[in-house]
Amino acid sequence: MASYSKELEVAQLAVQRAAILTRKVFHEKAKGTISKDDASPVTIGDFGAQALIIHAIKKNFPDDQVVGEEEASSLRENQKLRDQIWALVDGTKLKDPEAEKILGGPIESIDAMLDAIDAGNSAGGNKGRIWALDPIDGTKGFLRGGQYAVCLALMVDGDVKVGVLGCPNLPVDDSVPLTAESGIDQTDAEGKGVLFAAVSGQGATSRPLGIAGLGKSQPIQMKEVKDISQATFCESVEAGHSSHGDQFEISKKLGISKPSVRMDSQAKYASIARGAGDIYLRLPVRADYQEKIWDHAAGDLIVREAGGEVTDTLGRRLDFSKGRTLAENKGVVAAPVAVHGHVLSAVKEVLAAKK
Ligand SMILES: Nc1ncnc2c1ncn2[C@@H]1O[C@H](COP(=O)(O)OS(=O)(=O)O)[C@@H](OP(=O)(O)O)[C@H]1O
Ligand SMILES: [Mg+2]
Ligand SMILES: [Mg+2]
Ligand SMILES: [Mg+2]
DSSP states (O other): OOOOHHHHHHHHHHHHHHHHHHHHHHTSSOOOOEEOTTSOEEOHHHHHHHHHHHHHHHHHOTTOEEEESOOSHHHHTOHHHHHHHHHHHHTOOOSOHHHHHHTTSSOOOHHHHHHHHHTTBOOOOSSSEEEEEEEEEOHHHHHHTBOOEEEEEEEETTEEEEEEEEEEEEESOTTOOOOTTTTBOOSOSTTEEEEEEEETTTEEEEEEOOSSSOOOOEEEOOOOOSOGGGOOEEEOSOTTTSOHHHHHHHHHHTTOOSOOEEOOSTHHHHHHHTTSOOEEEEOOSSTTOOOBGGGTHHHHHHHHHTTEEEEOTTSOBOOTTSSSBOTTOOSEEEEEHHHHHHHHHHHHHHHHHHO
C-alpha cells in the first residue's frame, strides 16, 4: 500500500501557507470581491490561495493534474485586482525556510501566478493522479466573518487517497463541542486554526494550523452516538446550498430536539470527524445541481478515516471519478458508521413523503 507521506507533507504545508494568506484577507475590510458568472462571490483570497497551492503541487509533482475551483480570465483583464493578488502572494511565506523549500519556493512572476491559477483546469476523471482544490470553501462565510476552509485532496484513479482541510476559525481543542454559535467566528486569534488530514487506510489527524513547519498531530475519531436523539447535526448556513426544511424534518424523525449547528464550508466534515458534532446533512435544494468534487473530496476521506460513513441521499458512496462534479450523487449524509443506516432511513422517508 502506498504511504503517500510526501504528498501528505506537501499538501499540509501548502494548505498551511495558503491559510496565512487567507487569514490576512479575512482581517481586511476590502477583500477584493467580484461576482462570478454564476453570481457567486470570489475574493483576492480565493485566487491567491489557489495560486500558492497549485505552484507547490506543480513543483513537487509536475505530472499531476489539478481540478481547482477558480480560473484567472477575469484577472487577465483586471490589472488592479491582479496587482492586489500579486502583492499578497509575493508576501506570503512560511516562517520556516526548510518548509518553504519543500513547497518549491515563491512564485516567480505575475504571469507565473496567473498560469498557476489556470492550471486548475483539469476535467477530472477516473485515471491517474488528480488533485481537487477549493482555495476558500465557504466564501460567503469568509465574507460574513464565519467559518471557511482551505481544501485539498489527492485522487488516484478516481479514489481519494489524501485529504487536507485548513480551518482557520475552528478551535484548536478537538474536545470543544459544537454549539449554535460555532458557525460564527467569535473568539480572537488565540487558540484558533486547525489543520486536519487523512490518508486512505491510515486514519485521520488534527494539529494546530501554524505559520512555519507542521505542528504536532494527534489522531481524531468520531464520537460514539449512544442516543441518536441527543446527536448534534450540522448543516450549511446558506439556505440556497442545502434544504434547511428537509433537514429539519429528518432531525425531527430521529427525535433530535437540539437546533442544528449552521456552519459554512467543509468545517462541517472536520467538526464531526473530531467528535465535536455527530451528523452532517446536505439535502439538495434543486434537482439539477451537481455538487463540486472540491467541496467534498477532503472532507469525505477525513470523516471516513475517523470512523464515519459518507454517502449521498440514496446511500451511494460519493463518486469522485465522474469529472469536476459528483454527477452520480445527490446530496450528502455523513454520520458515524454505527448510526449511518438509521440516519439514511430517516432521509429516505422524508424524501419519499415529499413525492
Ligand atoms: N445550489 C447549491 N447547492 C449546493 N451547493 C452549492 C450550491 N451553490 C453553490 N454551492 C456550493 O456550496 C459551497 C459552500 O457551501 P457550504 O454548505 O459548505 O457552506 S455555506 O453555509 O452554504 O456557505 C460553495 O463553495 P464555495 O464557492 O467554495 O464557497 C459552492 O460550491
Ligand atoms: Mg466550496
Ligand atoms: Mg471556494
Ligand atoms: Mg465559490
